[in-house]
Amino acid sequence: MSTGVDYVGPRAAFATLGGSPTWGLGDRFHEFAAARGHARLGLHRPRTPYGLGPQVEHYRGPSGREFLRIPTYGQVVDEDPQLHASEWKTFWILWKAGVRVLLVGGTSGSCDWRRTAVDEDAVRPGDLVLPKSYLTRDTMPTGLPGTELEFCLPRQVAIMDDPFCPPLAEALRSGAGRLPDFRFRRIHGPESNVVLNRWLAGNGFESLATCRLLEASGRQIGMPVITGDCVSPVLARVCGMHLAYYHVVANWGTGLEPDDPTITLNRLYMGTLPAVAARLELAFLDETGEPTACRCGELLRARPPEYARALSPRGTQ
Numbered sequence: 063m064s065t066g067v068d069y070v071g072p073r074a075a076f077a078t079l080g081g082s083p084t085w086g087l088g089d090r091f092h093e094f095a096a097a098r099g100h101a102r103l104g105l106h107r108p109r110t111p112y113g114l115g116p117q118v119e120h121y122r123g124p125s126g127r128e129f130l131r132i133p134t135y136g137q138v139v140d141e142d143p144q145l146h147a148s149e150w151k152t153f154w155i156l157w158k159a160g161v162r163v164l165l166v167g168g169t170s171g172s173c174d175w176r177r178t179a180v181d182e183d184a185v186r187p188g189d190l191v192l193p194k195s196y197l198t199r200d201t202m203p204t205g206l207p208g209t210e211l212e213f214c215l216p217r218q219v220a221i222m223d224d225p226f227c228p229p230l231a232e233a234l235r236s237g238a239g240r241l242p243d244f245r246f247r248r249i250h251g252p253e254s255n256v257v258l259n260r261w262l263a264g265n266g267f268e269s270l271a272t273c274r275l276l277e278a279s280g281r282q283i284g285m286p287v288i289t290g291d292c293v294s295p296v297l298a299r300v301c302g303m304h305l306a307y308y309h310v311v312a313n314w315g316t317g318l319e320p321d322d323p324t325i326t327l328n329r330l331y332m333g334t335l336p337a338v339a340a341r342l343e344l345a346f347l348d349e350t351g352e353p354t355a356c357r358c359g360e361l362l363r364a365r366p367p368e369y370a371r372a373l374s375p376r377g378t379q
């Protein structure tokens with residue numbers, strides 16, 4: 063890690079990390095965007111304290127709003143995201159670029175216990191979910207090493223109510239309702255209490271046992287669980303960002319139904335989904351204002367100075 067790195071790249075208040083919903087466009091997101099009046103102004107590859115960062119695309123939308131896009135959660139081809147500190151690099155760039163609203167999309171497997179065909183309320187493939195909360199099965203990054211955000215717990219604590227900004231969830235819900243020629247089977251907003259089981263990087267889906275466990279826990283706590291890609295909500299809060307998160311339910315959790323999910327997924331990823339998700343993202347980034355009626359800023363709580371003084375002082379070399 064080298065701490066003396068300066069950020070060299072574009073700045074903007076709005077950004078997206080793309081994600082699996084737009085995978086089917088490959089590296090042609092900018093062509094899709096250009097056809098709808100969003101100009102790509104530049105391509106950058108900033109250095110970060112943790113090594114060379116992911117690609118940063120700089121756009122200007124039809125309204126004149128500028129925004130950044132880092133493809134697929136900041137992941138780089140053939141690199142293990144965890145081994146190469148992908149999430150640190152990505153969030154360091156967004157933080158330095160002044161991003162305050164971060165849009166992320168994912169596709170999910172549903173582990174809803176209400177799986178009978180007649181249960182219309184269940185979270186089923188084809189639905190859009192704006193999750194209420196999250197679970198995590200790994201230790202997720204919560205700070206940015208080498209910066210003042212490395213370990214800020216004694217100075218400020220992120221309360222994780224409303225990890226996904228509620229007014230931005232509403233903006234996504236109404237944006238999804240205005241999509242031309244496409245309707246999700248059902249939109250589950252935060253009031254549906256859907257929990258996203260965080261998963262960001264790895265070479266396998268959840269096992270049958272994990273899915274059954276999530277199904278049973280969901281029933282027990284009365285909150286259906288979906289499994290899917292999710293950047294660290296704590297890191298976003300610590301970096302001062304409102305996190306907007308949407309999930310397209312693509313399949314049932316592995317093993318819960320007899321179908322091989324990869325067949326459904328490839329069809330979905332290469333078919334209608336990329337255009338639908340790209341439209342939703344572009345409209346959101348161009349039109350949504352920075353929310354004021356939320357608690358995202360307030361939920362990063364300052365703590366009494368005594369707490370930091372209760373730790374050993376910083377060492378001098």
Ligand SMILES: [Zn+2]
Binds near residue numbers: 304356
């Ligand atoms: Zn917010």
